[in-house]
Amino acid sequence: MSRFDYDIVIVGAGMAGASLACALDGAGYRIAMVEASPSDHDAPPGYDERVLALAHGSRRIFDQLGVWGALDAQATPIEHIHVSDRGRFGFTHLHAAEEGVAAMGYVTPARAIGQALLPRLPAIAGLEILRPATVVSVLADEDGIDVGLITGEGRRTIRARLLVAADGVRSAVRELSGIGADEHDYGHTALIANLTPAQPHGNVAYERFTETGPLALLPMTEGRMSLVYTVHTPDAEEHLALNDDEFLSRVQARFGYRLGKLRRVGKRSAYPLVMTRAQSQTATRTVLIGNAAHTLHPIGGQGFNLGLRDVATLAALLRGADVADPGNAGLLADYAARRGGDHDAIIRATDTLAKLFSNALPLISHARDAAMLAIDLLPAPRRLLARHAMGLAARVPTLRSPR
Numbered sequence: 083m084s085r086f087d088y089d090i091v092i093v094g095a096g097m098a099g100a101s102l103a104c105a106l107d108g109a110g111y112r113i114a115m116v117e118a119s120p121s122d123h124d125a126p127p128g129y130d131e132r133v134l135a136l137a138h139g140s141r142r143i144f145d146q147l148g149v150w151g152a153l154d155a156q157a158t159p160i161e162h163i164h165v166s167d168r169g170r171f172g173f174t175h176l177h178a179a180e181e182g183v184a185a186m187g188y189v190t191p192a193r194a195i196g197q198a199l200l201p202r203l204p205a206i207a208g209l210e211i212l213r214p215a216t217v218v219s220v221l222a223d224e225d226g227i228d229v230g231l232i233t234g235e236g237r238r239t240i241r242a243r244l245l246v247a248a249d250g251v252r253s254a255v256r257e258l259s260g261i262g263a264d265e266h267d268y269g270h271t272a273l274i275a276n277l278t279p280a281q282p283h284g285n286v287a288y289e290r291f292t293e294t295g296p297l298a299l300l301p302m303t304e305g306r307m308s309l310v311y312t313v314h315t316p317d318a319e320e321h322l323a324l325n326d327d328e329f330l331s332r333v334q335a336r337f338g339y340r341l342g343k344l345r346r347v348g349k350r351s352a353y354p355l356v357m358t359r360a361q362s363q364t365a366t367r368t369v370l371i372g373n374a375a376h377t378l379h380p381i382g383g384q385g386f387n388l389g390l391r392d393v394a395t396l397a398a399l400l401r402g403a404d405v406a407d408p409g410n411a412g413l414l415a416d417y418a419a420r421r422g423g424d425h426d427a428i429i430r431a432t433d434t435l436a437k438l439f440s441n442a443l444p445l446i447s448h449a450r451d452a453a454m455l456a457i458d459l460l461p462a463p464r465r466l467l468a469r470h471a472m473g474l475a476a477r478v479p480t481l482r483s484p485r
């Protein structure tokens with residue numbers, strides 16, 4: 083009998099952890115998925131009211147995982163992206179047709195992603211779901227890693243070859259493994275809600291920069307749009323307390339009348355915006371993916387798209403590895419080398435955009451206008467921006483379809 087309870091332990095059944103489990107279906111590993119939230123919840127907490135822009139590249143990955151079919155009906159294609167600066171002349175347009183694709187990305191409710199991923203988990207060969215179970219200790223050695231859990235039935239330690247931290251921004255695995263994290267608090271909070279404009283959205287995603295931070299409106303099904311409205315954090319409570327008409331008139335004042343009158347706003351939720359980046363992607367027998375490795379400002383909608391590329395890369399390496407030891411140092415080094423460039427590029431671009439486009443200083447506003455006009459007029463930078471928006475700038479291995 084093996085001294086190992088599992089080959090791989092995945093901590094977190096959020097989008098990153100659940101996608102990885104699907105990507106490893108049929109790879110021959112014994113996997114434990116450890117999820118802290120109570121099992122009588124419909125879904126873990128990340129599958130909430132938020133709405134995600136999934137890049138064209140993410141659709142490709144979900145296609146390869148056999149997940150896209152279950153998402154398609156709830157995903158709205160983004161055919162155009164319109165970026166503008168309130169009260170100034172700078173703007174940029176990106177068009178799917180110019181890039182030779184049907185859509186630059188797809189607007190998808192987080193809940194729908196849960197409905198596509200989570201029912202797949204019980205059918206994955208070799209996967210055992212431990213829920214509710216919280217990781218409280220890790221102890222790695224040359225051969226494997228002991229993972230201490232608190233479960234519904236008490237304390238328990240499981241041993242595996244590889245520990246995958248997909249446990250989100252406050253990753254306990256990251257901390258228990260001694261990996262530090264760099265943080266930047268933007269001082270902004272994102273308020274999200276669905277609303278319906280008087281005019282059809284025409285499958286355009288709008289990103290508009292205003293003195294108090296960026297505002298995005300993403301096209302959804304039934305003529306609705308998903309609003310991401312950033313405010314200075316001290317103003318968030320007041321915005322949440324406004325009645326619907328007052329809130330809509332604030333949004334209208336910032337967005338303008340490009341889509342006519344905005345009406346019928348749904349439930350509002352708030353997310354304080356902090357960028358967090360782990361100082362290393364790996365530790366002995368441990369790898370971080372998704373928000374545990376990097377949590378981004380939602381401007382440009384890159385967070386999960388970046389995390390899904392972590393998933394695709396790790397799954398491809400694990401599928402090609404010796405099943406006897408998926409946590410070997412060579413594989414972890416290879417993973418970190420392959421992902422570093424994409425992390426650097428996306429984190430730098432997102433952080434720069436968040437800071438540049440939340441700044442009302444005149445000099446910065448002029449630079450912003452000039453940059454947007456240049457992007458609009460010059461095909462090369464526009465194409466580069468489009469490839470980033472579509473999640474196609476990074477190299478991602480092709481996964482074979484699970485059985």
Ligand SMILES: Cc1cc2nc3c(=O)[nH]c(=O)nc-3n(C[C@H](O)[C@H](O)[C@H](O)COP(=O)(O)OP(=O)(O)OC[C@H]3O[C@@H](n4cnc5c(N)ncnc54)[C@H](O)[C@@H]3O)c2cc1C
Pocket residue numbers: 093094095096097098099116117118119126127128129132133134135136215216217218248249250251252253254255272274310353371372373374380382383384385386387388389
């Ligand atoms: C307002 C907003 C808009 C966004 N828009 C976009 C977008 O347009 N496009 C995009 O790509 N991304 C977007 N994102 C980012 C995206 O939502 C995240 O990147 C993604 O949800 C992260 O998933 P995850 O699985 O890494 O982490 P999480 O969803 O945080 O999952 C972590 C899981 O680990 C579990 N867990 C935590 N600690 C433990 C422990 N000790 N033991 C066991 N289990 C544990 C938790 O219960 C949870 O289920 C947005 C985010 C926000 C806030």
